[in-house]
Amino acid sequence: MTLTPLGDSAVVVALGCGLDEAGLRRVRGVAEALERDRPAGVVEIVPAFASVTVYYDVTQVGGYERLCREIEVRAERVETDDWWRAARLIEIPVCYGGYGGADLAEVAARAGLSADDVVALHTGGDYLVQAIGFAPGFAYLGGLPEKIHTPRRTTPRTAVPAGTVGIGGAQTGVYPLMTPGGWNLIGRTPVLLFDAGRNEPALLRVGDRVKFRAINAEELAAWR
Template sequence: MEYTLFPLCEYAVTVRFASYIDEAVNDIVHETAARLQGERKEGIKEIVPAFSSLTVYYDPVVAGNYADVCAWLRENIGSTGQAARHSTRTIVIPVCYGGEFGPDLADVARFHGMTEDEVVALHSSGRYRVYMIGFSPGFAYLGGLSPRLATPRRPVPRTTVPAGSVGIAGGQTGVYPLATPGGWQLIGRTPLRLFDPHREKPSLLSAGDIVEFRRITAEEFARWREEHDDGRH
């Protein structure tokens, strides 16, 4: 696949493979990121994959200037062709839908002319790909939402969305790992902690993972919290 290089700032280069979101393109992004990690040279600080591009952050004092880093990229990207399928993890996320945990579920159901149970059944039957992590620490942008559930964002964002909230915005679904402002339509909440700075790997999800949602009851939600809560919120 063809690609283009351009400077994101004075210490970062972006490699763009396409201008659209596509699973095959995202495979190439992650395969290339893994290849660059394997050939990482001194001064390369971070390699960040996104939907259809990746960005390489570097120390210009150590790695060289923009032209030097571009030369290293061209040497190691080469002709990408079709990306090899890399191993993926499947993460099952329990979700309590509706009620206090999903205050917008009824609105989403009305918008689509469905019952709340139909929305939940459709949402929890999908398999979702983590295309990238962004917005806030550990926030995963998931692809694979059924077009039948695509719903506009709220006209007025909430000033605080509780951590663990599961939402829909346009053609995407996602989980808020931290309590932040947000305008997504909230349909449920998970008791899982998706981001914990005390863990060796703070973010539960990584780009390339597959996510499945499993419906649980409010009682199961409370029991999960009691069994797994270590006092950090």
């Protein structure tokens, strides 16, 4: 475990674990442990990838070194199994290709596959949420089958619509808002990944499992 300052108001606790189930279990466990028993001055705890970022208010912390020790002590005595039993499986319906998936053919051609093969591989994957960020509700998903890993586009698009599903390198995900984006676009989901009006605005949490399911254009249009 290494602690690295992130500016003067946060510290990144790198756990040195993988991003498989066991690794994310540890990340989530450490975040929960810190949440349950917050050291003084800690204002926010955010799990992401193989680390947990702890945001603090230096006026409420009894010294930075002390904060780091308090974080380490809590992180070292983590129980994770309780949390993992509550991990969720979330299904995301996707209409592949068409206007929402302008790059599907290119992704297929690059992989030497048909568009249907790409869809089969993408829906066949069992994904884990490694982090939420980049935009509200955006989930970084691990578990994309290697055959359809596709480098980011050299020129990002200035506006990708909300609900667009993309592939960027070894990652896949859904754009929760209209934002610029450099990923290859393969489809579109009617599900809202982020809704400020919901009790829990982000659909996904770090550690959740995700499956994509193919729907057709009629189902997409009729979705409510």
